[in-house]
Amino acid sequence: MNSNKLRRMVIIAMLGSVATVLMQFNFPLPAIPPFLKVDFGEIPAVLAVMTLGPVAGITVELIKNLLHWFLSGSPTGVPVGEIANFTTGILFILPIYYIFNKFRTAKGLIAGLIAGTVSMAVGMTLLNYAVFLPMYTYFLNMPPVTGDALHVMLFYGILPFNLIKGAILMALTILLFARMKTWIEKQRTKLMPE
Template identity: 80%
Template sequence: MNNKKLRRMILIAVLGSIGTVLMQFNFPLPALPGFLKIDFGEIPAVLAVMTMGPVAGIGVELIKNILHWFFSGSPTGVPVGEIANFTTGMLFILPIYFIFNKFRTAKGLTVGLIAGTVAMAVGMTALNYFVFLPMYTYFLNFPPYTGNALYTVVVLGILPFNFIKGIMLMLISLLLFKSMKKWIAQQRTQLMA
């Protein structure tokens, strides 16, 4: 195995582990459903897509969620929350990669982060409506959300939650980019070339 591949694998593993730790420091937002919790575990995946590309970002998200499930377990017995978090991460980081890859500036990153936030908020709203909330209620043996309750949880809870989460991730990512711009460019040159 050549040195570049080994460095990439080590960096993906380290970023995935950092993402797992960041997931542990989660917190709910007032006035939104308590099961929705903000965490900053997507930040290492954002760094991965900026320095190594989309496969690395997916790897970070995968490691982060597998380790989180391994250490924290799941109230359903099935990693529904981790699957939802992985999906959230994909919806957030892939637009960042495609836009930042074309425009490697703070402006390009900002546009990518905005696109990622919109994709995450809209995508997770639809996926929670059709997939994740029904999975939770099924595996927890709760009565399914229907009618106004489902609308309230999805449109008045999940949609604004993901927009707020995306904005918070955007601000942190931009601050990190500003302070780590040289390192990101250096890593990108060494690991992507």
């Protein structure tokens, strides 16, 4: 195994571990359903896509959610929350990768973060409607959420939650990028696959 491949694996494992720890410090937002919680576990995945590429970012998201499931369990017995969080992370980080990879500037990062936030908010609203809310209610033996309650949940809960979460992650990522720009470029030059 060459040293760059080993270094990539170590960085991905470290970022996945940091993401897991950050996911443990989650918190709800006022006036949003309390099962929706903000965590900062996406930030290590953003660093991974910026320095190592999309596969690394997805792997960090996978490590984070698998470890979280093993550490915390799931009220449904099935890791519905972790699958939803993994999907949220992918919807957030992939637009960042594609736009930042094209421009490699702070403006490119901001454009990627905005695209990632919109992708996450719209994607998770649709996926909660079609997949995740029905899964939760099925595995918890609850009646399905329908009608006005479903619309309120989607458009006054899930959509604004993901927009707010994206804005928080955007602010933190921009601050981190300002501090770590040199390191990010150095790692990117050394380790980004061709």
